[in-house]
Amino acid sequence: MEGGELSDDTGAIERVSAQATGAPVEWEADVVLRDGTVAHVRPIAPDDADGIRHFHSLQSEESIYLRFFAPLRELSARDLHRFTHVDHHDRVALVATLDGEIIGIGRYDRIDPTSAEVAFNISDHYQGKGIGSVMLEHLAAIAQEMGINRFVAEVLPQNRKMLTVFKEAGYEVTHHIEDGVVEVSFDISPTEQSKAVQLSREHRAESRSMHTILFPERVAIIGASRREESIGALVMRNILAAGYRGELYPIHRVADRIQGLSAYPSIHDVPEPVDLAIVVVPAAQAIEVVKDCGKAGVKALLVLSAGFAEAGEEGVRLQEKLRRRVRRAGMRIVGPNSFGLINNDPSVRLNATLASVIPDSGRLGLFAQSGALGVAVLASAARRGLGISVFASAGNRVDVSGNDLMQYWIDDQETDTVGLYLESMGNPRKFSRIARALAAVKPVVVVSSGVSSFAAPPGHRTRVTNVPPQAFDALLRQAGVIRVENVHQLFDVAQLTLHQPLPKGDRVAIVGNSDALGALSASACVSWGLRVTHGPVSLPPQASAEEFAAALDAAFADPEVDSVVAAFIPPLVTQDEEVHMAVRTIVADHEKPCVATFLGMRGVGDGLSYEQHGIRRSVPAYSMPEDGIRALNAVTRYALWRQRDRGTQVAPVGIDRLRAESLLEGYLAGSPDGRALTREEARDLLGAYGIRVWPAVEVAGVDAAVAAAAELTYPVILKSTSPVVRHQPGLVGVRGDLVDAEAVRDAHTSLTQRLGPLGADRFVVQRMAVPGVSCVIRASEDPLFGPVVSFSVAGPPTELLGDVAHRIPPLTDVDVTDLIDSVKAAPLLSGHRGAAPVHRAALADLIARLSVLADDHPELSSVELNPVNAWTGGVDVLGAEVVVRPALVRKDPGRRRMT
Numbered sequence: 001m002e003g004g005e006l007s008d009d010t011g012a013i014e015r016v017s018a019q020a021t022g023a024p025v026e027w028e029a030d031v032v033l034r035d036g037t038v039a040h041v042r043p044i045a046p047d048d049a050d051g052i053r054h055f056h057s058l059q060s061e062e063s064i065y066l067r068f069f070a071p072l073r074e075l076s077a078r079d080l081h082r083f084t085h086v087d088h089h090d091r092v093a094l095v096a097t098l099d100g101e102i103i104g105i106g107r108y109d110r111i112d113p114t115s116a117e118v119a120f121n122i123s124d125h126y127q128g129k130g131i132g133s134v135m136l137e138h139l140a141a142i143a144q145e146m147g148i149n150r151f152v153a154e155v156l157p158q159n160r161k162m163l164t165v166f167k168e169a170g171y172e173v174t175h176h177i178e179d180g181v182v183e184v185s186f187d188i189s190p191t192e193q194s195k196a197v198q199l200s201r202e203h204r205a206e207s208r209s210m211h212t213i214l215f216p217e218r219v220a221i222i223g224a225s226r227r228e229e230s231i232g233a234l235v236m237r238n239i240l241a242a243g244y245r246g247e248l249y250p251i252h253r254v255a256d257r258i259q260g261l262s263a264y265p266s267i268h269d270v271p272e273p274v275d276l277a278i279v280v281v282p283a284a285q286a287i288e289v290v291k292d293c294g295k296a297g298v299k300a301l302l303v304l305s306a307g308f309a310e311a312g313e314e315g316v317r318l319q320e321k322l323r324r325r326v327r328r329a330g331m332r333i334v335g336p337n338s339f340g341l342i343n344n345d346p347s348v349r350l351n352a353t354l355a356s357v358i359p360d361s362g363r364l365g366l367f368a369q370s371g372a373l374g375v376a377v378l379a380s381a382a383r384r385g386l387g388i389s390v391f392a393s394a395g396n397r398v399d400v401s402g403n404d405l406m407q408y409w410i411d412d413q414e415t416d417t418v419g420l421y422l423e424s425m426g427n428p429r430k431f432s433r434i435a436r437a438l439a440a441v442k443p444v445v446v447v448s449s450g451v452s453s454f455a456a457p458p459g460h461r462t463r464v465t466n467v468p469p470q471a472f473d474a475l476l477r478q479a480g481v482i483r484v485e486n487v488h489q490l491f492d493v494a495q496l497t498l499h500q501p502l503p504k505g506d507r508v509a510i511v512g513n514s515d516a517l518g519a520l521s522a523s524a525c526v527s528w529g530l531r532v533t534h535g536p537v538s539l540p541p542q543a544s545a546e547e548f549a550a551a552l553d554a555a556f557a558d559p560e561v562d563s564v565v566a567a568f569i570p571p572l573v574t575q576d577e578e579v580h581m582a583v584r585t586i587v588a589d590h591e592k593p594c595v596a597t598f599l600g601m602r603g604v605g606d607g608l609s610y611e612q613h614g615i616r617r618s619v620p621a622y623s624m625p626e627d628g629i630r631a632l633n634a635v636t637r638y639a640l641w642r643q644r645d646r647g648t649q650v651a652p653v654g655i656d657r658l659r660a661e662s663l664l665e666g667y668l669a670g671s672p673d674g675r676a677l678t679r680e681e682a683r684d685l686l687g688a689y690g691i692r693v694w695p696a697v698e699v700a701g702v703d704a705a706v707a708a709a710a711e712l713t714y715p716v717i718l719k720s721t722s723p724v725v726r727h728q729p730g731l732v733g734v735r736g737d738l739v740d741a742e743a744v745r746d747a748h749t750s751l752t753q754r755l756g757p758l759g760a761d762r763f764v765v766q767r768m769a770v771p772g773v774s775c776v777i778r779a780s781e782d783p784l785f786g787p788v789v790s791f792s793v794a795g796p797p798t799e800l801l802g803d804v805a806h807r808i809p810p811l812t813d814v815d816v817t818d819l820i821d822s823v824k825a826a827p828l829l830s831g832h833r834g835a836a837p838v839h840r841a842a843l844a845d846l847i848a849r850l851s852v853l854a855d856d857h858p859e860l861s862s863v864e865l866n867p868v869n870a871w872t873g874g875v876d877v878l879g880a881e882v883v884v885r886p887a888l889v890r891k892d893p894g895r896r897r898m899t
Contacts, residue, residue, distance in 0.1 A: 023088040026889040027142060029897035030327050031096075032202075034130035036209030036299070037330040038898070039103065041138055044093035048102065049080040051095075055102045060124050066159040067121045069181075083107075090116075092142055096131050098330045099294060106135030108143055108151065115150040116143055120162060130201060132165040134896060137198055140188040141895040147658060153184045170194030190894065192649075199433070202896050203407050209332050210408035213300045213400070214343045214390060216275035216350070217246045220267055220298070222289050223280035223305075224250030224258050231304060232280040233259070234354060235340070242351035242358070247272065267296045274298045278352055279335075283307030286336070287321050294329025301326060302352055303335030309396050310337055323398045332404075338395035339374035344388060345414060353378075353391070362387015364494055365415040367402045369394045369423045373487075377421055380487050384606045386494060389415045399898070401426060406434045410441065417497045419490050422448045428472070428785050429892035432479045432808060439480035443497040443638055445490050446476060446483050465784035471806040474822075475785070478807060478815060480641040482634045492631040495606065495620035500593035502639040505562040508632070509534030509555035512567035513543060517597070521565050521625040528633035533560045543571060545578035549586055556590040563632055566596040567625045576601045584610040587619050593635070595628035596621050647814030650848035652690060657856060660688040664859045667884050674861060674885025682882040689853045691846065691865070693880045696766040702748040706741045708765040715739045715768040718747045720755055722762045736768055769878060772871030773828050773838055777847055779854035780862045786890045787854035791847060793825035794867050809855040816844045816851070829870060838870035846875050858887035 023043035030040055056064070056075050064072055075083075086093050086107070096104035103123040108116040118139060122131050140151065155162050163182065166173050170193040171186040219239070225232040232250075236259055239248060249270045250258040257263055264270050267277065267289075277298045279289055283305050293301060308319040319336065326333045334341060340353030344361035351358055354371070359381040366381065366388055368374040374393040381388055389412065394401055402420050409415050418438060425431055425448075438444050476483045484490050508530045510521045518536030525532050534555050539547055548571075555564050564587075568579055580603065587594050588610045596619050598604045607618035622628035663685050667677060677685065683693045697708035698721070709716045720733030733755065735747035748763070774794035782788055787809045797803040805822040807815050820826060820843060831837035846868065854860055861883040869876040 023092075026893060027094070027138070029138070029895065031134050031896050032205040032209050032332075032898060033134070034128070034201075034205055034208070036205065036212045036332070037098070037129070038209075038327055038332065039096045039098050039129075039131065039134070039330060040327060041094055041096050041134065043088060044084055044086060044095050044105070044107075046084050048084050048095060051102045052080060052083060052105070055105070055121075055123060058123065058125070059121075063121075063124050066156055066162070067119070069154075069156065089146055092139065092146075094135055094138055096135065098126070099328055104131040104135055106132070106139050108139055108148070110146075110148060111152070114148055115152060116148045118151040118153050120165070127161065130205065132162065133169065133201060136165060136169055138895045141893065143188060144894075147661075149187060149189050151186055151188050155182045155184055156180075157182055168197065170197035198896065199437075203410065203434075203437070206404050206407040207411060209300070210400075210404050213276060213302070213332060213334060214341070214350075214408070215345070215348055216300075218249065218270075218272050218274050218276075219244070219246060219350070219352070220249040220251055220264075220270055220274045220277045221280065222251040222267060222277055222293075224252050224255075224263065226252075226255055226258055230280075231354065234356075235278060235280060235304065235352060238351045238353060238356055241356070243349040244351075245347060245349055246275075249274065267292050267298065270296070276300050276302060276352075279303045279305055281305060283311075283315065283318055283336070287318070287325055290322060290325045290329070290331075294325070294331060298331060300331055301333040301335070302338060302341060303333060303395070304338055304340060304354070305335075306337045308336045308398075319396060319398055326399065333399040334392060335395040336398060337371065339368070339371035339393035341393065342378075342388065342391040344390070353393070357382065358388075358391075360385075360387040362389060363414065363416040363498055364388045365405070365409050365412070365418045366391045366421075367394070367405050367419070368392075368421040369397060369402075371395065373421050373423070376487055377419075380491055384491050384495065386491060386498065397424075397426065403427065403430055403434050406431075406438045406444070410434075410438050415442065417443045417445065417494050419445045419494055420447070421487065421490070422446060425472075425784070427891040428475055429808065429890070432475050433892075435476075435479040435481050439638070440642070443493070443635070444479075444481045445493045445497075445634075446481050447485070447487060447490050448472070448476075448483065465782050466780070467782050467785055467788050467806070468804075470804070471782075471785060471788050471808070474806040475808050477818075480638060482638050484634065489630070492620075492622065492627055493634050495618075496593065496595060496628075496631050496635050499607065499618040499620060500595075501591055502642065503562040503593050503632070503636050504639070504643075506636050506640070507531050507533040507560055507562045508565055509558060509561040509563070510536040510565045510567065511539075511551050511555050512536065512569075513539040513541065513548075513571060514567065514569050514599075517567040517569065517599070517625060521567050521629060524626045524629040525565070525633075528629060530563075530629070530633055530636065534558045541572040543574065545574045545582050548574065548579055549582040552582060552586040553589070556586060556592055556594075561592065563592060563636065564594045565625065565629060565632070566594060566619075567599075568597070568601065569599045570601050576603060580604065580608050583619055584608050588612045588617075593632070594619050595632050597623070597625045597628060599624075645814060647812030647817075649810050649812050650816060650852060652845060652849045652852060654690040655849070655852065656688045660685060660853070660857060663688065664857060664884060668859060668886060671884075672886065674883065677882040677884060679880075682880045685882060686853070686863075686877075686880055689849045691849050691853070691877060691880075693865075693877045694766060694769075696764040696879065698764050702745050705748050705763060705765050706744050709738065709741065709744045712765060712767045716744065716765050717768050718744060718751065718763055718765055720751060720763055722755060738768070766878060769869045769876050770871050770873070772869040772876075774867040775843070775870050775875075777850055777865040777868055778863065779850050779860065781854070781858050781860055781888060783888055784891070786858070786892065787851070787860075789819070789847065789851045789854060791819050792823055793828055797823070797825040807851075809851040811848065811851045813844070813848070816847050819847060820844065836872040839872060839874045842874040843868075843870050846877070858890055859884050861885045 028042040090110040093107035095102050103126040105121045108118045110116045120132050173186040175184045223232040250263045252263045255263045277293050309316045343350045368377045409418050508525050512518050515538045518538045522532050522536050537551050604621045607620045609618045699705040699708050716738050717736040738744050776792045776794050778790040790806050792798040792804040803824045805819050807819045829838045864881045865877050867878050
């Protein structure tokens with residue numbers, strides 16, 4: 001058992017090494033390396049001494065000299081003790097392992113309060129895989145948690161590989177040579193460049209690992225069978241029928257040949273290294289199969305076998321064993337309980353699914369989690385004649401997820417539109433940033449059945465969530481994703497994005513030969529928020545083909561039109577084919593999208609094909625105008641998102657992160673379950689991020705209220721803190737504009753009598769704010785989503801109508817503006833009915849500060865700024881409630897890790 005790692009006989013997750021040494025569990029991570037393999041990064045442990053001695057013995061003399069500046073052929077017991085015993089604060093060391101063997105070591109030693117010396121040692125046999133870069137990222141993130149903001153290193157000039165690691169990390173590196181040694185120094189605080197480098201490396205590595213799965217040169221089927229009705233036989237038939245271009249190896253203990261191919265008793269007997277092993281054995285046998293595949297050097301697995309977490313508690317334990325065994329061997333896995341995968345690339349032609357009939361080759365990439373829905377998705381695509389490039393079913397999603405496929409599709413030149421059917425989501429924050437990068441270059445259409453209620457189907461590994469479904473909607477909007485309600489709508493949108501250009505705006509022309517269809521189309525456009533700027537034009541029943549063409553041409557040529565809706569019924573004089581030809585000809589002459597409906601007309605199918613600039617396109621045909629217009633609206637909103645400035649990530653000035661960290665550490669001391677902060681504690685914490693909360697003095701009795709009012713200066717307000725009146729509409733528990741002591745006494749007497757015993761002596765006194773719009777700004781830490789920021793206008797819009805907007809940090813300035821504008825009560829902020837508009841910049845700055853605070857500190861369970869008085873001169877935070885608790889381990893921390 002290496003480094004305290006759990007054996008395969010336990011169902012707990014691999015956290016023992018961190019727990020045993022006192023290091024935070026979030027320091028452990030599985031990471032994808034540059035070549036697509038998987039390594040495990042964890043804190044060093046005292047019992048790693050033998051592993052480090054073995055690691056050192058395999059290093060070349062040159063590598064040893066470059067690391068220790070001396071020909072240190074053997075490590076002494078003293079050195080091994082010093083290397084393996086660290087305090088995880090001033091001295092931190094990490095190891096990267098593959099199949100239990102240490103392949104890389106990274107460490108830092110603090111040399112003063114804010115800087116540390118960093119060093120790495122990477123196995124000669126694994127250099128060039130990006131291990132040093134991964135270790136640097138993880139050490140830098142840990143060091144920042146410990147208050148360190150600068151790394152220094154001593155490197156020999158000939159150690160170009162290590163110098164390159166520092167140089168290419170995106171940090172501002174300074175160096176000078178002294179006594180023949182290069183002294184390197186750099187600030188490790190994240191910069192736009194360093195974050196971009198990290199994300200780019202993650203993208204390339206995960207994309208590469210998917211390329212290995214999708215473009216295997218050698219495939220083995222473990223569980224191939226001579227029984228025609230078996231799953232193994234079915235999958236093998238499908239692979240052969242699709243014309244797979246690589247080498248296929250059936251694995252069977254006794255058979256010599258299966259379906260005309262030579263069979264092999266085990267994966268070890270295959271004459272060439274296998275890229276992808278398809279596993280169709282019973283679940284109970286899968287663990288041994290995975291062990292054999294790891295020893296044989298198989299790069300990836302596709303597990304079609306069922307009987308894992310979807311089958312109950314025993315299946316859950318078996319699935320966790322499977323996951324750990326695959327990760328330990330450095331492999332990627334699709335499944336288990338997967339429906340399979342397809343790559344229609346002519347160089348591969350792989351149909352490793354349970355579907356005998358699949359869609360033709362095309363430019364639509366599809367991902368579905370469950371097998372049953374995989375069948376539905378493939379069938380729908382084939383029925384509509386939509387060709388696919390790649391299809392994958394994640395099954396129980398123990399490893400490969402939609403995030404991994406999206407990383408691949410970002411660069412895939414054979415995929416123009418991506419469709420995802422999601423039933424659960426394991427890492428929304430990572431999904432958001434990857435989807436945003438993908439949506440910037442091609443449309444991403446998402447059907448999210450179970451995700452809307454956040455109830456994971458059986459077998460899916462995920463966390464519970466407390467956020468409302470609107471927060472998930474906001475995440476998709478931020479990422480530029482097109483969300484639809486079902487598979488039918490997914491393909492409605494895909495038909496349009498695959499075959500028509502994106503609209504440049506929301507102005508629509510409607511052309512048809514039916515008043516009723518024209519009116520129906522116009523109504524649908526208005527209901528979706530599209531502007532009808534041309535028509536509806538309704539041709540007479542006896543219109544000729546030339547008149548059809550002229551009306552369409554006028555609509556496309558209108559500079560006030562961005563898209564055209566064509567809705568026709570069978571003409572009385574003109575032949576159906578002539579109308580079709582008119583539509584094809586005119587659409588081909590213009591660069592604007594068109595959606596069409598041909599009610600009762602023959603020879604249309606799902607669209608009218610034509611050629612434009614040497615490219616085959618199609619006018620998508622919908623059964624009713626509303627279907628086409630709904631798809632057009634979705635694509636229009638996406639196109640407008642593509643055109644928009646994404647903004648820059650908010651970075652408010654005057655933030656003291658170290659003070660906030662120190663305060664939070666003190667607040668949580670002695671409170672293992674967390675607690676609510678006092679009014680003064682909340683003011684101090686928020687003040688570290690430039691959020692000034694107005695003083696409010698709690699008072700008991702009328703004399704105390706008068707004294708507090710005099711201290712705060714008049715005018716003041718007196719308000720009850722009783723929960724009985726807190727959320728009642730109106731100013732039931734508040735008296736304002738109190739200008740002297742007598743007014744305070746009268747208000748106290750009035751409220752005491754009105755509220756009775758439940759409200760007596762539960763008051764605060766606060767200085768009176770100028771008239772404005774009362775708002776509520778919240779931030780909460782969710783187990784699944786991480787930080788979520790919410791905004792609303794206080795009172796009935798929030799409490800009765802649920803008019804609350806949400807966004808997921810980190811936010812850009814554009815995100816903040818959208819957050820404010822997306823509530824229905826937003827007009828109140830812009831000078832509704834003659835009122836003075838509020839100071840939008842000040843309101844946006846306050847939201848930005850709270851979003852950064854929440855993003856920086858997962859210990860903040862919830863923060864509520866209520867009320868926030870927004871007025872023409874600024875914003876006043878009149879109340880704040882803060883709850884802290886020990887930090888949850890976020891799904892997408894500031895360092896690379898697999899989902």
